[in-house]
Structure formats: C-alpha cells, structure tokens
Amino acid sequence: MIFSIFLCLILVTVIVLIGYNNFQNHKETIIRQQQEHLLTIAKSISRSFDVFLNYKMNNLSMLSKDEVVLKAFKMNNEGGLYNQHEDVLKSFFEKYREEMDGVALLNKEGTLIYGYPSVDAIQEASIEMSTINNVLNSKQVHISKEYLSKPNQFSIDIIQPVIEKDEVIGLIMNTINLNKIYKVLIDLVQPGEKGYSMVKNREGFIVMHPVINQVGIESIKVRKEKFPQLDWSELEELNRRQVEYGEGYFVYNSKWWQDDEGSLTKKINSYTTFKQGDIAWIISVQMDYKEVEKPIKGALINILLISLLIIFIIVGGFYIFFKVDKKRRELQIETKYLKELNKTWEELIKSESRLRHSQKLQTIGVLTSGIAHEFNNLLSPILGYSEILLGQIEEHHPIYEDLLEINKSSLAAKEIAKQILRFSKEDGSSPEFTYLESSSVIRESIHLIRSILPKRIQIVECINSSQILYGNSVQIQQVLINLYTNAYHAMREKGGTLEIASEDVCISKEDGEKLNLHEGNYIKIQVKDHGVGMDEKTLEKIFEHFFTTKGNEEGTGLGLAVVKSIVQNHKGQIVVKSQVGIGTVVEVYFKAVDKNYMEILKEF
Ligand SMILES: Nc1ncnc2c1ncn2[C@@H]1O[C@H](COP(=O)(O)OP(=O)(O)OP(=O)(O)O)[C@@H](O)[C@H]1O
Ligand SMILES: [Mg+2]
Numbered sequence: 054m055i056f057s058i059f060l061c062l063i064l065v066t067v068i069v070l071i072g073y074n075n076f077q078n079h080k081e082t083i084i085r086q087q088q089e090h091l092l093t094i095a096k097s098i099s100r101s102f103d104v105f106l107n108y109k110m111n112n113l114s115m116l117s118k119d120e121v122v123l124k125a126f127k128m129n130n131e132g133g134l135y136n137q138h139e140d141v142l143k144s145f146f147e148k149y150r151e152e153m154d155g156v157a158l159l160n161k162e163g164t165l166i167y168g169y170p171s172v173d174a175i176q177e178a179s180i181e182m183s184t185i186n187n188v189l190n191s192k193q194v195h196i197s198k199e200y201l202s203k204p205n206q207f208s209i210d211i212i213q214p215v216i217e218k219d220e221v222i223g224l225i226m227n228t229i230n231l232n233k234i235y236k237v238l239i240d241l242v243q244p245g246e247k248g249y250s251m252v253k254n255r256e257g258f259i260v261m262h263p264v265i266n267q268v269g270i271e272s273i274k275v276r277k278e279k280f281p282q283l284d285w286s287e288l289e290e291l292n293r294r295q296v297e298y299g300e301g302y303f304v305y306n307s308k309w310w311q312d313d314e315g316s317l318t319k320k321i322n323s324y325t326t327f328k329q330g331d332i333a334w335i336i337s338v339q340m341d342y343k344e345v346e347k348p349i350k351g352a353l354i355n356i357l358l359i360s361l362l363i364i365f366i367i368v369g370g371f372y373i374f375f376k377v378d379k380k381r382r383e384l385q386i387e388t389k390y391l392k393e394l395n396k397t398w399e400e401l402i403k404s405e406s407r408l409r410h411s412q413k414l415q416t417i418g419v420l421t422s423g424i425a426h427e428f429n430n431l432l433s434p435i436l437g438y439s440e441i442l443l444g445q446i447e448e449h450h451p452i453y454e455d456l457l458e459i460n461k462s463s464l465a466a467k468e469i470a471k472q473i474l475r476f477s478k479e480d481g482s483s484p485e486f487t488y489l490e491s492s493s494v495i496r497e498s499i500h501l502i503r504s505i506l507p508k509r510i511q512i513v514e515c516i517n518s519s520q521i522l523y524g525n526s527v528q529i530q531q532v533l534i535n536l537y538t539n540a541y542h543a544m545r546e547k548g549g550t551l552e553i554a555s556e557d558v559c560i561s562k563e564d565g566e567k568l569n570l571h572e573g574n575y576i577k578i579q580v581k582d583h584g585v586g587m588d589e590k591t592l593e594k595i596f597e598h599f600f601t602t603k604g605n606e607e608g609t610g611l612g613l614a615v616v617k618s619i620v621q622n623h624k625g626q627i628v629v630k631s632q633v634g635i636g637t638v639v640e641v642y643f644k645a646v647d648k649n650y651m652e653i654l655k656e657f
Contacts, residue, residue, distance in 0.1 A: 064364045068361075069357065072357055072360065073353075076350075079349055079352075083345060084321065084346075087340070088304075090244075091321060091322070091323035092302055092323035092325065092338075094338045095336045095338045097242075098238065098250055098338075102327050105152075113194065113225055114194065114213060116141070116145055117214070117215040117225050121138050121140075122215065123217060125166075125167075126215055126217075126222045126223035127217070130222060139167065139169070142158070143169055146169045152234055153228060154229070155227075155228050156169055156225065156227050157225070158226075159225075159226055160223050161189060161221050161223055161224070162185075185224065188221075188224060194212065196329055196330030197212065197330065197331055198330075198331035199231060199334075202228070205267075206232050206265075206268060206269070207231040207261070208230055209231065210227065212226050231260060231268075235263070239252075242338075244338055244339075245345075247341045247344065248339055248344070249262075249263045249339065255333050255335065257271050258270065259272050260334060272292075273285060273292060276288065276307075276308065283308065284317065287305035288306075290303070291307075296335070300324065300326060302322060304320070304322075304342065305319075319342035320340070321339060321340055321341075321345065322337055322339040324337035421473055422473060428466065428470045432463050436467060439459045443460060461501075462501075465527060469531065472527070484527070484528055486524050487524075487525070489523070489524060489529070491520055492519060494530065494533075495518070495555050495578060497530065498533035498537070501530070506541055510550075511550045511551065512550075512553065513550055514554070515554040515555075516554070517554070518555035518576045518578070520557045520645035522623075524623045528619045531615065532641060535615065536616065536641070542603065543582050543636070544582050545584075551581075553580055553581075557577075558574070558576075558642075560574075569626060575644055578642075580641075582637055584636055586633040587629075588633050595613050596613050596614055600614075620643075627639065627642075628642075
C-alpha cells in the first residue's frame, strides 16, 4: 500500500513537472504567434489607411479637374459669382458622407469660398497658412496633420491644388472625420473578447479609439490622473518603444478602461507606424493576455486530469494485482495446509488399519506357535525313526534314498517349526547365519522341489553363481521353495518350464539406487515361469500378508510376505516383473561375502 502511494506521488510529481515545462514552452509559442497575428492586423490597418487616403486623393484630383469647379474658381478669381459648383460639391459629399466632415473650395490665398455641408462647419477647422503655402508652392496634394475638430474628434484635411495652365487657381479641401474612418476601416476587427485597435500620434494623444471619449486625450496622463495608485511604468515603456522602434510587440501590465477593478492586468500589444503627409500615427492592436492563456491552461488541466486518471488506473491496477496475488498466495498456503491435514488423516487411518492388522498377526502368532509346537512334537518320532531306519539299512538299499528324503524334509520342517516358535515368542534372537555356498543352496532347493513337482513341469537350471553368502540356509531354501511353488501354481493349468538361474553380479552405485541396494557384489537368483502372470493391481499387493488369489484351501497369502521379510533380514532385495498370459520373473539379490575375507576364513 505504502509502495503504491509512493509510486503514485513520484509519478504525479514527474508528470506535473513535465506538464508544466511543456505548458510554459507551448504558452510562449502561442503568445508569440498571437503577437505576430496582432502585428499583421496592425499592418493591414496601416495598409487600409494608405489605400483609403490614396483613393481620397484620387477623388479630389478628379474633382479638381471638373469643368464646373474650374469655372467656379476662374470666375471667383475674376470677381464674378457662379454657383453651379454647389451641386457638384453636394453630390461629392453625399457620395462619401460616411467618412468625411465636409468639402470646401478655397482661393489661392487660402480664404474659404464655399463649403458643403455648411460653411460654418468648415470654418471651425483650423487651416494652417503654412500648409496652404506648402500646397501652393509644391502644386501637390497635401494631407494635414490630425487636429481636434471637436471634443473627442480628430480630423485631417486633404488639400488638393486646382491647376490651370500650370498655375494654382484655387484649392479643394476635403475634411475627413477620423472617428468615422475608425468605424469604417478599423472597428470591424476585434481581437478577442476585450481586444481592440487604436491609433495614437507620436505625442501620445489618442487619435482613434473604439470608445469615443478616449479620443483626444493624452492616454498615459489621463490614466495616471484617474488611477494614481497604479504603476503605469510598463505603459510608459510601451509608449517609448512605439515611438522609438516604430514596429514590434510588447507584453505589459495596464488597465482595461471599461473595467472598474482597480488592479492592472496583463495585455499583449503589437504596433506599427503609419506615415503619410504630415501624419505619423502609431497603430496598435491589443488583447487580454488571459484570453490567449485560457485555452492553453484548459488544455494543460485536461492533460493533467487525463494523466492523473492514467496514473490512478495504473496504480489501481498494481494495487489490485498485488491484492489478488496476496489472496492467491494465502489460498495456496491454505490449500497446502489442508492437503497436509488430509495426508495426516490418511496416515492416521492407515496406521489404525496397520494396528488392527498387527493385532490380527499377533493372534495368528499365538495360534501358529501352538501349532508349530505340536508339529515339532509330531516331527520328533518321524525324525527319530527315519534316523534309526537309515542306520539299519545299507546305502544301496532300494528305500535308502526315500528314507533320506523323509529324514531331510523332517529336519527342514523341524527347523521351520523352530523358527516359527522363535518368531512368535519374539525373543529377539535371529536365526543362525552361516557362510553358505550359493550354488549348493540353490541346487539343494531344486533337488527338493523336483521330487514334488509333476512331470509336465520342466525345470531348467542355469546355476552360474560361485560366490558365498552369509545367511540361514533353511530360510533361503524357504524363499526359493515358495517362489518355485508360486511358479508351479501359475503354470498348473497349461504346464510349462520353470527356469532357475543364478549368477554373480556387481551392482554399481547407479543400479544400487534403482534397486535400493548398496553398491557391491551380489548373488542374483532368478525364478522364471511361463504361467498366467499378474496384472498391475495384483503386483502391487503380492507382498501383503494374507493376499492371495487362490482359494482358501490352496493359499494362505503368506508365502511372499515371508519371502520378503527373509530377504530383508538378509539385507537383500526382491524384484518381481510379470505380464498377464506371458509369465513372471522373480529376481532375488543376496549380498556376496568379500572374497578376501573368505580366503582368511579358509585358513582357519
Ligand atoms: N509366479 C506367479 N505367477 C502368478 N501369480 C503369482 C506368482 N507368484 C505369486 N503370485 C500371486 O501372488 C499371490 C500371493 O502369493 P503368495 O505366495 O504370497 O500367496 P499364495 O501363493 O497365494 O499362498 P501361499 O501362502 O500358499 O503361498 C498369489 O495368490 C498369486 O496370485
Ligand atoms: Mg505362494
């Protein structure tokens, strides 16, 4: 959780820093573009003035060549009276009344002859004599410097000389109302919500402005008077730049005239200079800085919000992932614990059944020890009499061999009975172990079984082991006889060959791991039959006590259990391989005694 919050904080900080940096760069570019745009507007206003004034001068030039106008001047100069020019001037005025205050005729001394719409209106205009002289001398059209024709209204005069035979016979003066010009040429262009264009002269007076009462005032002076508490230094700097550089742009703090708030706001200002005749105007276009900044700020906020959302999703994803993973691990531990609990339960149930089984075995032990004791008693006369009889007859007597077999079998039976007794009494003493020649023990067991097995079961022996083993000969015989008996039972139906083989083998460490034996020399005894064989399920159970597939009369199911326990007592191993319908191979391994050790033994 803490990691998630930490990660979140780092990501937010990085994104905010990158976002802010990008925002600053982007903002600067946008402001610069906006300034260029405003400058283009200022320049286009300047061009409009140029075109407009040229057009006006052309119109006046044409009027100065009008026959009626020429005649009026001529007659005036000759002292006559002629009034047809009134209609011409009237129609001239009506045609352009949107932009002009009036049109007038002056004689070559500069005295007003006629003015339209009214002489009075014209007379109010202050026509400088120097300007008139200028036109008379140069014989060129002239545009006067702007002058306050009324409060809050500037005008300019275009003075056109009327020439006949290369002589100035009079002047036509067209008075242009700059407030009207502003409406026609400039007011239509409005940059942004608050922005506007304005014209000042180089002395700092406002010549044209969207707010009429601003016209004619000295912009900085009036502002300073009205808001003395505000810092107007940046506006002064703008003015200085406008006069000095003529063209450029500037970001400064000033006040929107229409705003009542007392504080200054940031503005963008682009300016250019327009010159014509006596005119030298600074055209400036300005707009609110915030208006330009606003969409960029909006974009920044959007980017930040989207980034935060992405961070939130990523961190949330991580958080959910870790939570789910934690839950999964908890479940894994829980499942493991439950599995172990289950296993313990199973073990408990198994050990319970083992306990029952061992109790059963104990009871059987008691029973068998009784039986064995009885057998032992019964065997004594058989053994005793067979020995007496053997002593009384010659070796070549026809029943000598049979008697010897009876004697041997009863000896073996006595030994088994003795072992059962020892085993069931649990006195801890183990059967007597001696050094045995493996081949002799095996051969003896074959000899014993041969007399029992029917003739249709063939015995093929291949005894190649020569090593000595340390063990109990009766028990080893018991192992082999059991294996032979099982093999015989498996082949009882269809007959077959019982193959008995033995060899000395050396078990490597690798083979030893597979067979669960220490590496070293072993005697391997193989009992192979071609009987019914066993399926996997039967194979798994053959060493269990009382497991038998034979009827109650035939098998006890103890044979292989005893075999296994004897082999284990001899530190050997037993391996059974079988296939249903093909046969079974049982391999028994007994540890071979070290040869050197045997040599030493022989010397004694
Ligand atoms: N060579 C074999 N071929 C086929 N099945 C065999 C072979 N050896 C053992 N079995 C199977 O293993 C079972 C258990 O053998 P085990 O010798 O322990 O008991 P048993 O032969 O049934 O009875 P007994 O106590 O008389 O020996 C047999 O009932 C038999 O099904
Ligand atoms: Mg058996």
